[in-house]
Amino acid sequence: AQRVTQPEKLLSVFKGAPVELKCNYSYSGSPELFWYVQYSRQRLQLLLRHISRESIKGFTADLNKGETSFHLKKPFAQEEDSAMYYCALFIQGAQKLVFGQGTRLTINP
């Protein structure tokens, strides 16, 4: 079965500290993974995808197939990073996204 697990519902760090949001997945096929973000009063939007291997707003995420993980990292957190973060697995055949439960990240000043 396809599943995405985000073990932390809440994560709080101080401004300037490193951030890591954990994501693990279960999928028998070749995974395509994404991080979506929802800022306060805004719609859900794509943050980054593993295929592009890019850094967006200072965030990076590396797909580790051995550990079936796709953790989101940022070396120095900023207050504007406070948001809900969702890890998602794209199921190619079914053309759908399977989301984790989300992690609410709070950056304290």
Next chain:
Amino acid sequence: GAGVSQSPRYKVAKRGQDVALRCDPISGHVSLFWYQQALGQGPEFLTYFQNEAQLDKSGLPSDRFFAERPEGSVSTLKIQRTQQEDSAVYLCASSYPNGGEAFFGQGTRLTVV
């Protein structure tokens, strides 16, 4: 109007009432999805359209849920005889085919009382 538009933004329905939720996708997007997001949970897949064809409705929780996209553009999600457990945010998303980059609407928050 470049984004996905959903209406209404909020809907309060009495238990047993029928509701219709509308989604206007980004122009040119072939794929359209509906997701249900319960409080404190991530979005859960309901159904998927490619143009006007409903290719997957495996996520619809019961036969009270019905979705259509008759002309391959605007879509409507209808819930008949609403129950309290239907209370959730209903998200619509559109995209090009074969891609996980979905563009989401702001959602419709349905509260069944």
